[in-house]
Amino acid sequence: MSGTQAVTATPVQVPKQPTATGSRRSRRLQHDPTARSPLWVRIVLALICAAWVIPTFGLAVTSFRQEDDAQTTGWWTIFTTPANFTRLTFQNYSDVFSQANMGDAFINSLAITIPATVIPILIAAFAGYAFSFMSFPGRDLLLILIVGLLVVPTQVALVPLLKFYGTIGLNGTLPAVWLTHIGFGMPLAVYIIRNYMATLPKEVIESAKIDGASHFQTFWRLILPMSTPVLASFAIFQFLWVWNDLLNALIFAGQNTPLTVALVRLLGQEGQGWQLLTAGGLFTMIVPIVVFLSLQRYFVRGLTAGSVKG
Amino acid sequence: MIKILNALIAVVGGVAGAILLYWLLNKLAELLPGRWEDRVKPYLFLLPALAAIGLYLVYPTIQTFVYSFANNRSTEFVGFENYAKLLTSKTFQNTLFNTFLWILIVPASVIAFGLLIATLADRLRPRGEKTAKTLIFLPLAIGAVSAGAIWKFVYATRPPGQNQIGLLNGIWTAFGGDPVNWLQISTLRFNSLLLMVMLLWMQAGFAMVLLSAAIKGVPTETLEAARLDGAGEGSIFFRIVIPQIRTTIITVFITVLIGVLKTFDIVYVMTNGNFNTNVIAVDFFNQLFTNRNNGFAAAIVVMLLIIMIPVLVFQVRQFRAEEAAR
Numbered sequence: 097m098s099g100t101q102a103v104t105a106t107p108v109q110v111p112k113q114p115t116a117t118g119s120r121r122s123r124r125l126q127h128d129p130t131a132r133s134p135l136w137v138r139i140v141l142a143l144i145c146a147a148w149v150i151p152t153f154g155l156a157v158t159s160f161r162q163e164d165d166a167q168t169t170g171w172w173t174i175f176t177t178p179a180n181f182t183r184l185t186f187q188n189y190s191d192v193f194s195q196a197n198m199g200d201a202f203i204n205s206l207a208i209t210i211p212a213t214v215i216p217i218l219i220a221a222f223a224g225y226a227f228s229f230m231s232f233p234g235r236d237l238l239l240i241l242i243v244g245l246l247v248v249p250t251q252v253a254l255v256p257l258l259k260f261y262g263t264i265g266l267n268g269t270l271p272a273v274w275l276t277h278i279g280f281g282m283p284l285a286v287y288i289i290r291n292y293m294a295t296l297p298k299e300v301i302e303s304a305k306i307d308g309a310s311h312f313q314t315f316w317r318l319i320l321p322m323s324t325p326v327l328a329s330f331a332i333f334q335f336l337w338v339w340n341d342l343l344n345a346l347i348f349a350g351q352n353t354p355l356t357v358a359l360v361r362l363l364g365q366e367g368q369g370w371q372l373l374t375a376g377g378l379f380t381m382i383v384p385i386v387v388f389l390s391l392q393r394y395f396v397r398g399l400t401a402g403s404v405k406g
Numbered sequence: 407m408i409k410i411l412n413a414l415i416a417v418v419g420g421v422a423g424a425i426l427l428y429w430l431l432n433k434l435a436e437l438l439p440g441r442w443e444d445r446v447k448p449y450l451f452l453l454p455a456l457a458a459i460g461l462y463l464v465y466p467t468i469q470t471f472v473y474s475f476a477n478n479r480s481t482e483f484v485g486f487e488n489y490a491k492l493l494t495s496k497t498f499q500n501t502l503f504n505t506f507l508w509i510l511i512v513p514a515s516v517i518a519f520g521l522l523i524a525t526l527a528d529r530l531r532p533r534g535e536k537t538a539k540t541l542i543f544l545p546l547a548i549g550a551v552s553a554g555a556i557w558k559f560v561y562a563t564r565p566p567g568q569n570q571i572g573l574l575n576g577i578w579t580a581f582g583g584d585p586v587n588w589l590q591i592s593t594l595r596f597n598s599l600l601l602m603v604m605l606l607w608m609q610a611g612f613a614m615v616l617l618s619a620a621i622k623g624v625p626t627e628t629l630e631a632a633r634l635d636g637a638g639e640g641s642i643f644f645r646i647v648i649p650q651i652r653t654t655i656i657t658v659f660i661t662v663l664i665g666v667l668k669t670f671d672i673v674y675v676m677t678n679g680n681f682n683t684n685v686i687a688v689d690f691f692n693q694l695f696t697n698r699n700n701g702f703a704a705a706i707v708v709m710l711l712i713i714m715i716p717v718l719v720f721q722v723r724q725f726r727a728e729e730a731a732r
Contacts, residue, residue, distance in 0.1 A: 207413035223455035253466035279462020340549025377555030388547030
């Protein structure tokens with residue numbers, strides 16, 4: 097998402113158990129949770145929610161309208177002339193597959209996103225372990241380097257990488273995109289995983305050591321399983337970030353056009369008609385929305401992961 | 407389908423390869439005599455991650471810095487020429503000004519909206535709260551390109567006399583206005599504001615989630631005490647709640663600020679920087695690919711990096727303070 101998923105190192109005051117959206121904690125601001133809220137609160141919130149949802153809703157409606165309808169009347173008119181409901185169609189989706197190659201783009205998006213999400217996890221987890229449970233000279237310095245790199249815009253790396261990939265013939269291949277996302281995602285991965293591991297009880301490690309377990313064994317048998325929540329939240333982060341990424345895909349993916357690039361091309365030729373654009377738009381966002389809604393809890397935990405103090 | 411197969415092979419191969427690599431590194435460390443094993447092992451565990459970071463961020467950053475002093479194809483050094491040319495060009499000054507507006511407006515309004523929604527939703531009953539928050543949080547998952555499709559449609563224009571199909575013009579003409587080509591109105595940077603609305607739309611949910619968690623963490627006793635002393639809801643909010651959640655507000659501010667500075671997709675998709683809406687990250691891309699000028703592109707990102715230095719310093723300080731408190 098437009099590079100907005102950076103997480104800062106600043107401490108956040110959150111309750112020990114980061115409350116997900118819509119918690120059932122009883123200690124809310126002086127309001128009895130079972131009481132009805134004042135009418136104006138509900139009205140204002142309803143208006144905000146409507147403003148937030150209606151643009152997407154309009155897109156969704158239009159994606160099922162016939163070309164003539166979509167191009168000549170506002171999508172909202174189908175509610176004033178309900179007869180139009182019968183004119184809704186799936187045609188746009190099959191058109192978008194045949195004319196804009198959205199099907200291939202979908203496969204490319206999966207082919208880019210899955211490895212770029214899964215591969216960094218183990219690498220970052222090992223680094224997180226070393227930072228949390230091993231002491232060595234230069235540890236703090238390296239950690240601070242990583243925190244600093246969270247801020248650095250990845251654009252900084254693009255010109256040299258393009259040249260480098262050019263010389264080794266990697267431009268326009270899937271591995272070029274994977275590797276770039278793995279490299280760019282690494283500071284955030286190490287950072288949030290390390291922050292989580294630092295909150296795990298040190299005694300566990302100590303007793304494992306006394307029992308004769310090596311670091312390698314402790315990592316696999318204890319720390320990795322205990323860190324599942326943070327690994328999951330990083331995975332969701334990275335998945336959404338890579339799936340929605342445009343910049344790196346434009347630069348490195350070449351012929352392996354993912355959905356974002358395909359959609360941008362559609363948008364560049366408005367002559368195609370809004371019924372196609374909207375269908376392409378909705379199709380592009382379906383996977384991230386499903387991932388997000390089903391794993392929202394982990395995602396929120398990830399947002400606050402840097403902040404929960406041990 | 408071959409691609410999916412390739413991707414799966416990459417996943418399995420990548421993970422298996424990584425496991426094998428760490429196993430080998432670990433074995434390697436165990437071959438070393440006694441104390442050396444403990445000394446070397448941390449670095450071996452870190453090696454792959456640090457290699458990725460070094461190869462993909464540290465080294466290219468240095469390289470970009472060097473390129474920023476070289477010509478358009480990075481074949482000859484030109485000193486500060488790129489910087490001088492950019493900074494004296496009216497177009498680039500305009501781009502910087504726009505970027506500055508984004509910095510000024512977006513993080514502050516994201517926080518304002520986040521606070522408003524968090525405070526209001528907190529007063530709903532749990533089910534309503536959850537629904538409202540999910541709806542407002544959702545655009546974060548949608549991504550900037552799909553958001554571009556959504557909002558380009560909202561801002562769409564049809565010539566006068568035809569039915570409007572864009573929502574904004576639909577409302578505007580229903581109130582008797584003439585259809586407006588919204589994204590081309592650069593008076594008072596109105597079109598830039600319309601693009602900022604998109605980022606606000608995407609980010610407010612993020613701010614809301616963090617701020618809401620912080621607000622719920624304010625001790626009830628403090629609030630009770632203030633109420634007993636006769637404080638009104640407004641002064642409780644501004645004098646007690648806001649100071650208590652200050653650090654969260656700063657976190658959100660910084661995170662959104664970083665996002666704003668990197669903003670590329672929204673502007674690229676909506677206007678490609680035309681009609682006076684250009685920002686630094688889009689200019690970088692166009693210098694690199696449209697003008698094929700590595701020198702300018704590099705100089706632009708170096709300037710972006712320089713703008714970020716205060717944030718970076720703040721970030722590192724904050725981290726150290728937090729570590730000290732751990």
